[in-house]
Amino acid sequence: MQKFPQLLATCVAAVMATSAFALTPAEQKAEKDRISADYKAAVAHCKTMNGNAKDVCEKEAKGHEKVALAELDYKKDASESNRYKAAKARADAGYDVATEKCDDQSGNAKDVCKKDAKAAHVKALEAAKVAEVRNEPNANPASKAADVSAVRREADKNVREADYKAAAERCDALSGDAKDKCVADAKRRFGQ
Numbered sequence: 001m002q003k004f005p006q007l008l009a010t011c012v013a014a015v016m017a018t019s020a021f022a023l024t025p026a027e028q029k030a031e032k033d034r035i036s037a038d039y040k041a042a043v044a045h046c047k048t049m050n051g052n053a054k055d056v057c058e059k060e061a062k063g064h065e066k067v068a069l070a071e072l073d074y075k076k077d078a079s080e081s082n083r084y085k086a087a088k089a090r091a092d093a094g095y096d097v098a099t100e101k102c103d104d105q106s107g108n109a110k111d112v113c114k115k116d117a118k119a120a121h122v123k124a125l126e127a128a129k130v131a132e133v134r135n136e137p138n139a140n141p142a143s144k145a146a147d148v149s150a151v152r153r154e155a156d157k158n159v160r161e162a163d164y165k166a167a168a169e170r171c172d173a174l175s176g177d178a179k180d181k182c183v184a185d186a187k188r189r190f191g192q
Helices: 003-021 025-046 051-076 080-102 107-135 141-171 176-190
Strands: none
Touching: 025 051, 051 080, 080 107, 107 141, 141 176
């Protein structure tokens, strides 16, 4: 019987904590307006630039806006789905900026840069997927552990594959036996 008051107190505290972090409609609108104003100011700043620096600046501005909106959605509804969407928005924004920065390079260096950006993007997305499954409510701990394990195995496979592609792209700068050895080392290192 002593556990019931503790359970009740815990539930009341959780409800109060949730409501303390929830945004009112007025706060949501104010936050959206602030995000929009920040985006417009960033784009205006980008217009003072030229070339690829301008393109990078615009990607950064758009990325900040997408991330801020996804985080606002998470503040409104702190579900795992919204947490994943915010993590995905961060990963996508980082990838967009990184690939745009690669345009300053040429040849194999540009290809390597893009593969590295893709590998970082895959790592971030897979980490978000694992976190989403790990944090999902599930009544059966054994089932949840199996789900997390399966998602983690798939994530590890996808990350190794992306890392291998980046390493193999670096090998393209070489020729002959050096290239063959480089590719073989990459295959061995990333289990491909």
